[in-house]
Amino acid sequence: MRGLDLILKKRNGESLSPDEINFLVKQFNEGVIPDYQMAALLMAVFFQGFSNKETNALTTALASSGEMLDFSFLSDIVVDKHSSGGVGDKVTLILAPLVAAAGIPVAKLSGRSLDFTGGTIDKLESIPGFNANLSIDRFMELVSEHGLAIMAQTDRITPAEGKLYALRDATGTVDDISLIAASIMSKKIAAGASAILLDVKTGSGAFMQSKDEAFHLAETMIRIGKDLGKRTVALITDMNQPLGFAVGNALEVKEAVHVLQGEGPRDVEQLCLILGGYLMALTGKVRNAEEGQVQLSRLINSGAAYEKFKQLVVAQGGDKAFLEDLSLLPKASYIQEIHAGKDGYLVEIDAKRVGKAVSLLGAGRASKEQQIDHAVGLVLNHKVGDSIIKGETLAFIHSNNQENFGTALKELSNAFSIKAEAVEIPPLVYGVVPPFPS
Ligand code: URA
Numbered sequence: 001m002r003g004l005d006l007i008l009k010k011r012n013g014e015s016l017s018p019d020e021i022n023f024l025v026k027q028f029n030e031g032v033i034p035d036y037q038m039a040a041l042l043m044a045v046f047f048q049g050f051s052n053k054e055t056n057a058l059t060t061a062l063a064s065s066g067e068m069l070d071f072s073f074l075s076d077i078v079v080d081k082h083s084s085g086g087v088g089d090k091v092t093l094i095l096a097p098l099v100a101a102a103g104i105p106v107a108k109l110s111g112r113s114l115d116f117t118g119g120t121i122d123k124l125e126s127i128p129g130f131n132a133n134l135s136i137d138r139f140m141e142l143v144s145e146h147g148l149a150i151m152a153q154t155d156r157i158t159p160a161e162g163k164l165y166a167l168r169d170a171t172g173t174v175d176d177i178s179l180i181a182a183s184i185m186s187k188k189i190a191a192g193a194s195a196i197l198l199d200v201k202t203g204s205g206a207f208m209q210s211k212d213e214a215f216h217l218a219e220t221m222i223r224i225g226k227d228l229g230k231r232t233v234a235l236i237t238d239m240n241q242p243l244g245f246a247v248g249n250a251l252e253v254k255e256a257v258h259v260l261q262g263e264g265p266r267d268v269e270q271l272c273l274i275l276g277g278y279l280m281a282l283t284g285k286v287r288n289a290e291e292g293q294v295q296l297s298r299l300i301n302s303g304a305a306y307e308k309f310k311q312l313v314v315a316q317g318g319d320k321a322f323l324e325d326l327s328l329l330p331k332a333s334y335i336q337e338i339h340a341g342k343d344g345y346l347v348e349i350d351a352k353r354v355g356k357a358v359s360l361l362g363a364g365r366a367s368k369e370q371q372i373d374h375a376v377g378l379v380l381n382h383k384v385g386d387s388i389i390k391g392e393t394l395a396f397i398h399s400n401n402q403e404n405f406g407t408a409l410k411e412l413s414n415a416f417s418i419k420a421e422a423v424e425i426p427p428l429v430y431g432v433v434p435p436f437p438s
Contacts, residue, residue: 069192116355205351248377
């Protein structure tokens, strides 16, 4: 087999066999197939497409390019969740301990911030001492001991996926549904959970801007999960405005703790309960998602979910004093307000612009090496649908230097839209794939 022949085959619209795809991924991972040939293949895939069989083969090849975790030694079904990325998306911080508090082991590999979307690991690292760089053995030990661990992605799991993603990023081949689905599902499959919940976000602050694209991605991932023997469910959820009020690392931890204490924003709590309900139903521990939601809601009210979060933080080296007194978390030096220019109804808070602005403040990174400022971010004072009086505060900007503040403010100047007519408040969830229970 030769890389060049396979590139030509795909370029000419023929299908590649699982063996051929496996060969390409293996040789690329070992550095035998150079970047320029893999880039040509990616572009051929982008234009010619991958069949279901080819997408499954790519997923399997990427998943098996590194260590594959195996939790079969546990008697319970281990679960995992994935979000396609959003602004103010602190769901993992809440959902993981919540579901673990229900006695369902959660093993979660998470990423860092990417472009305008935040990363769970950066958020957790705003808690002093928290260590997400666990060894695989320690990660599995924690899942076994506490029923919960959250670890940063490592090169030992799906290394070929990391290399391929970097190449896609540099060659304009990221936004192909088959490639995205294989990329996401390979990481989930290698991470060892048997039940996977996919939160596919759609809207201005999401990777998938249109609902059609989001459903297509969800359906593709669900099919891969089914074909590869994983219980999988996907919810298509709104990301037109930020989730909750807080955007930024420590600010989101604070909001997540409020939700775990039963005092958080309603949209965040509702979404976590809905997603958690489906995850519980997927494991078979409850008859349906509604029953799961009721159980999880009790675990928030009893304080069990909050205790589980503290246990997670302590087990991974964090100082729980910062959760018990949230004012100890990193704080920005300046808090400035954005005011409404007119009366009316808030009809849009462009999540992408908010995400970009918060990233410019220092909460995200433009390159992998960049240091994050955990303290900075934005706290909304209003959400879409609220009636607004001219001069009212729309949001508070938390910054640590005036130059960043000016740049972020410029980005935010068009993020808020106020109109005379009210709009319908967008739903939290647009749909479930497959229609549930299936
Ligand atoms: N997120 C991923 O993990 N992979 C992609 O290809 C796109 C988004």
